[in-house]
Amino acid sequence: MACSQYISTKETTHAARVSRLLLDPCTDLFRDILRNHVTEVQFPFILQKEKNTLSPILNKAQREKLYPRSGNFTGTYDVFDLSLLYILLRNISGITPHQKGWGKSPDPSDRSLSANIDRIREIRNTYCGHAVSVSLLDAEFLKLWQDLTIIITELEGSLPGGCTTYTDAANIIKTVTMDPEQEKRFLDMIDQQHQSTADLKKIMSGITTNLKNQNVNLNMLELRRVVTDVDITELEINQKRERTELEKVKYEQDKQRTELNDLSTNLARLEKLSNSEKKKYETSRDDREVDTVVGETTWSDDELYYVVEETPSSGELYYIVEETSQGDEEVDYVVEETPSNDELYYIVKETARGAKELFDDVVEKPLIGNLDNLIEETARSAARGAEKLLDFLEDK
Known part of the structure; x- marks a missing residue:
């Protein structure tokens, strides 16, 4: 009786079908999208180029897979799960972010490639990574399946060739018989996704802490920059003030030089005038003496x-x-x-x-x-x- 709650039901089968759709067709669809933007031949070189970007956001298993201690990555995309494929699509594929940006819930009207990739991520986190229970009611299952089918069709339409492989697979998985072993297998996959999500949360928490520390450092750097800018501004003001003072001194020197030149000119003019007046005085004195003589020899009218x-x-x-x-x-x-x-x-x-x-x-x-x-x-x-x-x- 205690184990009766773990017996397969219609609701648990709905959850298993969603898990199977995400872990098989959707994962293969992500692989094809990645191949369409980064070929498997180019992939090892891009990995080394983007190592500083990828390494901090990978968990231990993902890091050992992409950057093995024995050397470079030599595998194929088939060894990547949905979570790792999302990280690679987001960071090295060159796909343009949607209107809200990578990692955020896209606007319902935004049907871009990156928006649909983020919708798959959200559904996976909700029903596989963060699910409280592994069961879905009929109405919730039907609505979720309809949304997934539309997303898969739009993602598949971005690939060359116009195939409908993954849309067809979604229609089959919706109604195909799920035996107990298959159901258990996919439910175990859900548990693994729970663990992977927990590890990812831990990594993200560490990244968040690092980002906060970096923000603090950036704030300190910004504060230092502001202080430096203030010091530079004060230095520029002092330099401007000193230049103004120097200009004033230069102006006063030029003014004094002009006054000295005018004084020299006036002195020369006075000296010349003095000599002229001296000559005039001597001439005048001679004239006065003559006038005196003439005056003494001049008779009156009588x-x-x-x-x-x-x-x-x-x-x-x-x-x-x-x-x-x-x-x-x-x-x-x-x-x-x-x-x-x-x-x-x-x-x-x-x-x-x-x-x-x-x-x-x-x-x-x-x-x-x-x-x-x-x-x-x-x-x-x-x-x-x-x-x-x-x-x-x-x-x-």
Whole structure:
């Protein structure tokens, strides 16, 4: 009686059929999709190229299968289960992620290749990997089978050749007789999937922890970068401030240099002006001295009028010259006649008086017009008479 709960029923048979569909046709379908994107000849080289990407997300069994200690992978895709095939399709096939991204529940309207691959993953995790019980009611089974059939048909349509092998297999498995041994076999596979899922959870937990640590490190690095950016910004500000100060100093130097040049120019100009003013001063001083002399020799209007009034007329000057000339003739006559001492004394006295009067007139009165010429001739005539007189006196 205690073992009656483990007897096969219609509901457990539904679960076994779903497990068989996932573990056989769907797994083979994943293999063909992988071959369509990465050939088995290329696979070992891509494995080595993507080792750093794949190794952290593989469990121990998967890692030993892909990266054996004895050397490189030499097997075929037939040794890969559904879980490992999903990892390879997601990471090395080059298939474009769906709208929500790999590993997330796709949008119902998204019927892309990656979306359908993720739908198979979700069904497998729900009914094989994480199932609480291995039994399905009729309604749930029929709805699930319908969804799986559509997904398989769409995935198969992405392969070349247009075959319907896996869709046909799904229709057969839905109604084929399931003997107790086959049912037990697939139920055991479900248990193995449970264990594989548990291992995968452990790996994912470790990856999550590593990612958190990496995020902490990234945050620290980001913080350091921000601090560095702040330091760089402050350095740039200080450099800009120093450049501004240097420009100000340069401006002041240029300004002082300009002022010095202007000062030198002004000094040269002042020196030149000083020399010029000195010459002007000396010239002015000479002019002042001349003006002083002229001022001292300049007569007032009354004095000038008096001189003009007292200046002899042309007739009077002519009379003086004529008388002087007659005096010369008389002197000649006297010399010839050999006058007496009294007469000689009288002549000398009169001649001296005439010369004195003439001299006074010349010195005290200004020369006007052509009078200077007349007086000069008169003076010459008087001088000749005086010379003759001296000669006569010496001879006598």
